[in-house]
Amino acid sequence: xxxxxxxxxxxxxxxxxxxxxxxxxxxxVTMMFWYxxxxxxxxxxxxxxxxxxxxxxxxxxxxxxxxxxxxxxxxSTLTVSNxxxxxxxxYLCSAETRNEQFFGxxxxxxxx
Amino acid sequence: xxxxxxNSPSLSVQEGRISILNCDYTxxxxxxxxxxxxxxxxxxxxLISISSIKDKNEDGRFTVxxxxxxxxxxxxxxxxxxxxxxxxxxxxSFTMFSGGYNKLIFGAGTRLAVHP
Numbered sequence: 001x002x003x004x005x006x007x008x009x010x011x012x013x014x015x016x017x018x019x020x021x022x023x024x025x026x027x028x029v030t031m032m033f034w035y036x037x038x039x040x041x042x043x044x045x046x047x048x049x050x051x052x053x054x055x056x057x058x059x060x061x062x063x064x065x066x067x068x069x070x071x072x073x074x075x076s077t078l079t080v081s082n083x084x085x086x087x088x089x090x091y092l093c094s095a096e097t098r099n100e101q102f103f104g105x106x107x108x109x110x111x112x
Numbered sequence: 113x114x115x116x117x118x119n120s121p122s123l124s125v126q127e128g129r130i131s132i133l134n135c136d137y138t139x140x141x142x143x144x145x146x147x148x149x150x151x152x153x154x155x156x157x158x159l160i161s162i163s164s165i166k167d168k169n170e171d172g173r174f175t176v177x178x179x180x181x182x183x184x185x186x187x188x189x190x191x192x193x194x195x196x197x198x199x200x201x202x203x204x205s206f207t208m209f210s211g212g213y214n215k216l217i218f219g220a221g222t223r224l225a226v227h228p
Contacts, residue, residue: 004155042116042218043156043201092155100218103148103155 002027002097004104012110013083020079021107023093028073031096034066037106038089046091049076050056115139116204118219118227125226131189133222135202138183142204146216147176147187150199160187192226199223 003026012021014109023032047055047068069077080087090106100102117136125131143164148156161175162169162185168198169176175188189196202219 009153040220042126042220043216045199045215050217056113078220095153100158102158 001098002029002095002102004102006093006104006107007109009105010108010110012112014112016082017083018079018081019083019109020077021091021093023076023078023104025074025095027097029095029097030073030074032048032070033094033101034068034076034078035092035103036089037092043092047079074086080109083109085111087111097112103104114220115142116202116217116219118202118222120222121220122223122225125192125224127194127226127228128191131187131196131224131226133187133189133200133202133224135185135187135219136183137185137217138205138208139204139217140183141206142217144175144205145178145185146203146205147174148201148203148218149199150221152175156201189224192224194226194228197224197226 005024007022024091032049036046037045045058046061046066047057049055049070050067051070051073065081067079088111090108092103092106094103096103115138118154122143144216146161147159148158150156160171160174160176162178173189178185201221203216
């Protein structure tokens, strides 16, 4: 299994600002993923981050809005840029190891 | 287009009874199905899975059934315990051959409450 931590656990931000969320895995993993869970909705995949290459974004998500870094096999960051109240969500990172995905505890973001 | 649907947002069950959580999917390309359990302020944790070549998988009190013709799967918990109270997410995946990883599509979740 993999143990995943995220920072911050929650934040309240002003409209127009940006927030960077960090995700740390306790073991080396090839694939890391970033999800968003809007209130009352399912987890939606934002992008897949493979170490050493650019992230692959899902339909409806773009790099300018959600830039992702993956500098090594245990760490990734997701930035939510130029935030608006519609970005208020829980953001979760996950990592795949042995064909199973493990999730971090999530970052609860509120944009005022 | 919601490819994975959990039509019951909530379910209430008495302790000791069976809990049945349902999930429907639309994409026949899905070849692997998973159930995740989520407690408040925690990330989802993997519970049980089933491959499309099977119709049943059992792990202790948890059993998942897959009906491919109906594109339907269900999670049975028996006997239900108060500690099972959580949100349960159904997820479906198919292997992204170009990337070699499993892309998960989640349902909206069902909140299970098990009462003593």
